Amino acid sequence: MDTQTRRLTTSAQVWNGGQVFEAQKLEMPELAAGEAVVAIDLATICGSDIHTVTGRRAGPSPSILGHEAVGRIVAVGPGGVRDFLGKELLPGDRVIWSVTVSCGSCDRCTAGRTAKCRSLLKTGHEPLGGPWGLSGGYASHIHLPHGITVVSVPDRVSDAAAAPAACATATVMAVLEAGGDVRGQRVLVSGAGMLGIVACAVAAHRDAASVEARDLNPERLELAREFGATSTRLATEPATSSSHDVAVELSGSQPAVLAALESLAIGGRLVLAGSVAPGPNVALDPERVVRSLLSLTGVHNYEPRHLQLAMDFLADTQRTHDWDSLVATPRPMTEIGSLMQQPQGRILRSSLAHHRS
Incomplete structure (x- = not known):
C-alpha cells in the first residue's frame, strides 16, 4: 500500500498576528522516514493560544496555532x-501527539529532559515559513515529523477527552x-482551570488523603468537587498554613504562588507549572x-511517557468522570477568531472541527 501523501493539502487557519486569522490551502511536504500526516477530527483551544493571540505571550506569525488535537492517520x-508503545500505525488509526519534538541525542535529551531539547520544535508554535510550517492543529491536517511522540487513542475515549490530553x-x-x-x-491544587480539574481527578485517583482546590471562581470550585476535590x-x-504535603500551583498568579508556598507542612513539596508568562517576583523566606x-520545583511541558500516562488515565476514568462536559460543542474552524477568549462557567475548552465534504 502506498501511504505517501500524493500532494495532499491542508486547509489551515493561519494566524497573522493580533486577532487576524486567514484561511489558506497549503501543500503537505513529501514525507520522510518516521513522519506522518493526520486528519484532525477535533482541536481544543488552550489558554496559551489565547494568550498568544491577545499579546500576553510572544509567538511567530504567520503560523498555524493549536497544540491540543486528536485525529486519524492518513499517510x-x-x-x-509507531506509537509510544511500539504499535505500527496505519491509515485510519486514531491518535494524539506531543507538544514537543526532540532530537533524542543532545545532552538534554539523553538526560531525560527532551522537553528542553537543544533543537526543540513545538506543536503549533512554529513559523509557517520555518522547517516545520504545518505544525498546528487549527487545520484539516497536520504534518507530524520524526521525533514527535504519538499515542494511540482507545475507542472508548472521546475526541473531547483526547484532544486536551496533548x-x-x-x-x-x-x-x-x-x-x-x-x-x-494532603494535596493542594491551586487554580481550577483545565489543568486544575485534571489534577484534582488524578490526585483522587491516586488515593490522596485529601485534595483541596483553590480558585477565584465559585463555579470552577464546584466543578473541582465533582472531579475529586474533597474541599474547596x-x-x-485566608488559608490554613502548614496544612499540605504537596501543593501544585497552576494559575500563575503571584498571590497564589505565595499562598501555596505558605500552605506547606514540614517536608512539603511545591510544584510550579502555571507561571509561564512574565509576572512580578515572589518573595521567598529561605529560613x-x-x-x-521544603522542596520547590518547576515543570514546563512534559516527557513522552506522560502523554501515554494521560491517555491511560482517561481510559481508566471515562466512566467515572464526564470529561466531555468540560469541552464546548465544536464550532467550524472558520469561527476561530471569535473563540480566542477564555470560556465561561463550567466549560474549560472551546473546540473546533473541520468540515469535511
Missing part, C-alpha cells in the same frame, strides 16, 4: 510510524510526578524553606 513515510492532561501527569507519590498525602476554598479567603525541609 505515513517510508518505514512506517497539553493539559499530560502536563498534569508531569506535575504530579514531580510532586512525588500523593498516596495518603476561594483564593481570596522557612531550610527549617521546614
